[in-house]
Structures are given as C-alpha cells and as structure tokens.
Amino acid sequence: MLELLKKVASTYDEILQQPHRTEIARELRDEEDLFTLLCFSEMLGLPNPAFYFTLELYPFVIERFHDWHLRMGMEKSPLNGIRCC
Template sequence: MHEFYVGPYRQMFLSEKRSEDDLFMIVVLGEALGVPDPAAFYSAELMPAVWDDFHAWHRRIGIPDSPLDHIACC
C-alpha cells in the first residue's frame, strides 16, 4: 500500500526534501555568508553536521566556488 500512495509522488517528495535541506544550510551558514542571524550562537553548533554536504550544496544552488573565505572545498 505504501508504494501505491507514495510512488506517484516520489519525485515531488525528493524535491521538497532538497528545498528543506537548502533552507537548513542557509540557516546554519547564514552568519558565515553575511546574513545577520540572531540565533547564530545556536546554529553554530550545527555546522559540523553540514560540512559533509557543503560542497554539493553550493554547486547545486549555482555557486561554482566556495562562498566562504575560510572554507576551501573546491
């Protein structure tokens, strides 16, 4: 039954998950990207969780090189 209900919408679910992940990256890396963030103290604790996906994220959103000066992933 799961495949019957989820199967036709699998692509939409993946697209929405990718959008949520992009928003999460912006929230976590916002202060480093120059966006004022009142919760930067709390989101700084999440940075190690996003380092592994940072390269794929900035390539996916259309930035060819690392947008952060202190992180050279490319």
C-alpha cells in the first residue's frame, strides 16, 4: 500500500512539473551563464570585486567555458589565456 501511494505521489509530481521543465532548464542555464560571466569578468575587462574568491573555481568552470561563449554568440574564445576552440 505504501509503495502504491509513493508511486501515485511521484506520478502526480511529474504531471505538475511537466509544463515547467523548459522554464526550469532555461532559468538554470541563465543562472550558470551569469555565474560564468562573474568568474571571467576580470579577464573580459569588467571590474569584479569577487575576483579573489572566484579564482579557485576556474578549474571547474573552464570545462563549460566553450559552451558558454558559443551561447553568447562568440565564435572563438574572447580570452587570450584560454584556448578551447
């Protein structure tokens, strides 16, 4: 009985989330784009007061940098020190 109730609750939750999946995915992508811009803003010439704190995040963010600059409409990396293309 408990398994059936969990399955019904899970199905109901999926039905409620279905129309909003694209909105959620878009919001997560926009949030990641903003975070990437914050991390690399100093290299792009924008002053970043949090540069020191974002410095240790570069190894994790660099892997996604290529996808980000393509989404932003830049064919090649805008940063001289980072070659991803």
